[in-house]
Amino acid sequence: MSLTLYIDADACPVKDECYRVAERTGLKVFVVSNGWINTRRAAFIEQIVVDEGPDVADDWIAERAGPGDIVVTSDIPLADRVLKSGAQAIKPNGQPFTADSIGSALAGRMVGEHLRSMGVATSGPPPFSARDRSAFLQALDRAVVVARRVATS
DSSP: OOOEEEEEOTTOTTHHHHHHHHHHHTOEEEEEESSOOOOOOOTTEEEEEOOSSTTHHHHHHHHHOOTTOEEEOSOHHHHHHHHHTTOEEEOTTSOEEOTTTHHHHHHHHHHHHHHHHTTOOOOOOOOOOHHHHHHHHHHHHHHHHHHHHHHHO
């Protein structure tokens, strides 16, 4: 069983880190986006450019990710979908989405959408930091260990 890393790539700040870990650990990588982005050329990396439209990249990933796979995304509904399929989901800041945390993340997203629809200004995510990058690398290494256990069980 081949382990696969899916990157929801349109706004992902840790693509290079994903490539380094994938190369070191033997993962196949799919870089999925709505438009062409500069992607490292390597045999283990495949760039997928999907049609424009809401959730088209998310749908492509969710239809393929399964047990033993890892998905890097900030998109909460996508994380929910891949968790339900048995894959792991990690935010670029290293925070994993889990079965225990996804419900509150979805609820928080709905509250934020409601507030914005009423005209309330909400804050976006904090600026991405070197600490986030380090936390992501650690989380991705842990996810690879878990994925290997799933693949051999």
